[in-house]
Amino acid sequence: MAGDFVLPQRPGAAAVAAAEGVDGDRLWARLMEMAAHGATEAGGVNRQALSDADIAARALLRSWGAELGLEASVDTIGNLFLRLPGKDDGAAPVLSGSHLDSQPTGGKFDGAYGVLAALEAVEAMQGAGIEPARPIEIVAWTNEEGSRFSPGMMGSTVFTGARELDTVLAARDGEGTTVGAALARVLDAEGDVPKRQLGGRPAAFVEAHIEQGPVLEAAGKSVGVVTGIEGKRVFRVTVIGKMGHAGTVPQGERQDAVIAAAAMVTAIGDAVAADGRGAKFTVGMFNVHPNAPSVIPAKVHFSVDMRHADAVKLSALGDGIVRLCGENGMGCEVDVNELSHDAPLDFCQPMRSLIGAGSGALAIPSMDVFSGAGHDARHLHYLCPTGMIFVPSRGGISHSEDEWTEPGHLADGARVLTAVLATLATA
Numbered sequence: 001m002a003g004d005f006v007l008p009q010r011p012g013a014a015a016v017a018a019a020e021g022v023d024g025d026r027l028w029a030r031l032m033e034m035a036a037h038g039a040t041e042a043g044g045v046n047r048q049a050l051s052d053a054d055i056a057a058r059a060l061l062r063s064w065g066a067e068l069g070l071e072a073s074v075d076t077i078g079n080l081f082l083r084l085p086g087k088d089d090g091a092a093p094v095l096s097g098s099h100l101d102s103q104p105t106g107g108k109f110d111g112a113y114g115v116l117a118a119l120e121a122v123e124a125m126q127g128a129g130i131e132p133a134r135p136i137e138i139v140a141w142t143n144e145e146g147s148r149f150s151p152g153m154m155g156s157t158v159f160t161g162a163r164e165l166d167t168v169l170a171a172r173d174g175e176g177t178t179v180g181a182a183l184a185r186v187l188d189a190e191g192d193v194p195k196r197q198l199g200g201r202p203a204a205f206v207e208a209h210i211e212q213g214p215v216l217e218a219a220g221k222s223v224g225v226v227t228g229i230e231g232k233r234v235f236r237v238t239v240i241g242k243m244g245h246a247g248t249v250p251q252g253e254r255q256d257a258v259i260a261a262a263a264m265v266t267a268i269g270d271a272v273a274a275d276g277r278g279a280k281f282t283v284g285m286f287n288v289h290p291n292a293p294s295v296i297p298a299k300v301h302f303s304v305d306m307r308h309a310d311a312v313k314l315s316a317l318g319d320g321i322v323r324l325c326g327e328n329g330m331g332c333e334v335d336v337n338e339l340s341h342d343a344p345l346d347f348c349q350p351m352r353s354l355i356g357a358g359s360g361a362l363a364i365p366s367m368d369v370f371s372g373a374g375h376d377a378r379h380l381h382y383l384c385p386t387g388m389i390f391v392p393s394r395g396g397i398s399h400s401e402d403e404w405t406e407p408g409h410l411a412d413g414a415r416v417l418t419a420v421l422a423t424l425a426t427a
């Protein structure tokens, strides 16, 4: 965490008054209108990054921003900003938002809530007559989900400098379209939106988001003060064996890539089990070549997603993957490629205190929660004081068309966000 901005420890009376002006019905109506873009038959959303539905969603957001007199701008990775000027308009802005893209079978709230809660916060501030000392910018980060173009969090990582723009623009979707080509279509459709320079140093960043887990619901709290984000390492493992006839090659003379890969997955699973409850390990992708029932598999390509809240344990478990895959090769060629290593992080205490104090001042029941899911806030954390506000997810369900959050909880989260943003922007 870096930054020169000293955070206030509690919201002022004017910030609390502005927060009480949050209109939960207006927020809900906007969420439902936004969910129409990419709506699925099962009640969810398929609004993958840089798609036509994403373009339409961004246009809708800009139209709402224009109604409030906010200035839209877009940077070279497609992050979309709506700016409320400050009295000192050259001061570092307070930034708040999330993402508008979704998983192919996503819900109405993941990402969109954080963007529209920030919009609601700005409208509530305007309604309360608050004139911010510094600008407030609402942001919709490009491709948080990483479902169409991998990896995710492209907008926030390029903004913060964690990834190179050119590398990200070269990434391709399953049909071979590059991010650069898809983004050019978006920027074309937004030809009238002023361009802005990439990056910058915000005074602070606050992201509201659904919890995507069951903790708040179980505890009966409306708001979670997010203490930090779990660490994550992502690997791709390629196992190359030898193709052969399932009936003629003797069992002892085979280099079967599936048998070897299965042994690797079992060995990694055993190591995770031995570690105890903290580690989480997923092999969500497992591709077999040639994937024919009577052919000895020549190649397996699989993913490993390893997560832990403890940096040392995450390092040890992740480092063990290379060794365990090598030990279980069974004569196959093995290649382990690490795609990313994000250490666990703790959001700065002053931001957590301010969010907690905001909840308290509004008499909204809150508790500390830890995030098992990654968010754009992860990357902003290394740039400026950053915090997150969670609202409950029914049944802990997300990345699903069944995703649901009660309107009252959404409004409570937006109230706390308003109190925090108003405090930061007038400090």
Ligand SMILES: [Zn+2]
Binding pocket: 099, 110, 111, 144, 209
């Ligand atoms: Zn999200």
